[in-house]
Amino acid sequence: MRFFSTKDDTTRLVELCRNGNSRAQYELYQRYSKAMFNTALRIVGNREEAEDVLQDSFLDGFLKIENFRGESTFGAWLKSIVVNKSIARLRNQRIHWEDLDGKENFEEGEDVDFEETEETIERIKVILTELPSGYRVVLNLYLFEGYDHREIGNILGISEVTSRSQFIRAKQKLVELYKKRR
Incomplete structure (x- = not known):
């Protein structure tokens, strides 16, 4: 059972989280965890790593909730934490970037028409x-x-x-x- 039932009350949940309300934290987690997990998974490419990123991101988000100023949606703010944590995790794995600075004449190649099944x-x-x-x-x-x-x-x-x-x-x-x- 949800603590709050509408999307319009995210601001109220954030305020409750600022006051340390664990039920509000749980509700925000329930609302955003699936989308944030999918974001992390797309970036890190591994379920276990994505789960770690998800947990670290929510922990960071709740610890730093005072920094959320409402200039964007809570989901967008949290997603930026997830993206940054995912990239930080990959940096520790030493991603290889093919640096092509100054070589701007690259070909796009052909597109494939994927049948959407x-x-x-x-x-x-x-x-x-x-x-x-x-x-x-x-x-x-x-x-x-x-x-x-x-x-x-x-x-x-x-x-x-x-x-x-x-x-x-x-x-x-x-x-x-x-x-x-x-």
């Missing part, structure tokens, strides 16, 4: 987890999290050109792996 979607999800970390992170931040290449560059500490090239190479690799498995 449940089987195709599942196949693509599996292939996404198999991409090299650098490719997977940029692809996920761009396609699923909605960041542009300038923002991705700032988040990851790479250039905008490198972000674009990683994205293009990730798409090419995704298409290549997809075609091999048809």
Whole structure:
């Protein structure tokens, strides 16, 4: 049973969390954990790692809830914590970025027309987890999290050109792996 029942009361839940209310924390966790887990999983590519990131992110969020100023939604604020924690975890694994600064003449390659079936979607999800970390992170931040290449560059500490090239190479690799498995 939920402590609160509408989305309009997130502000009230945040205020209760600021006062240390554990039921409000639980309610916010219930509301946001699935989406935040999926964000972490898309970035780190491993369920166990994503679960760790999720727990660390909520803990950080609740400990730093005073920093939430309401300039964005609570979900957007929490998602930024999840993204940053996911990337920090990958940095510890030493992601290899193909730095192509100054080599802006890269080809986009062909697009594949994917038939939108449940089987195709599942196949693509599996292939996404198999991409090299650098490719997977940029692809996920761009396609699923909605960041542009300038923002991705700032988040990851790479250039905008490198972000674009990683994205293009990730798409090419995704298409290549997809075609091999048809």
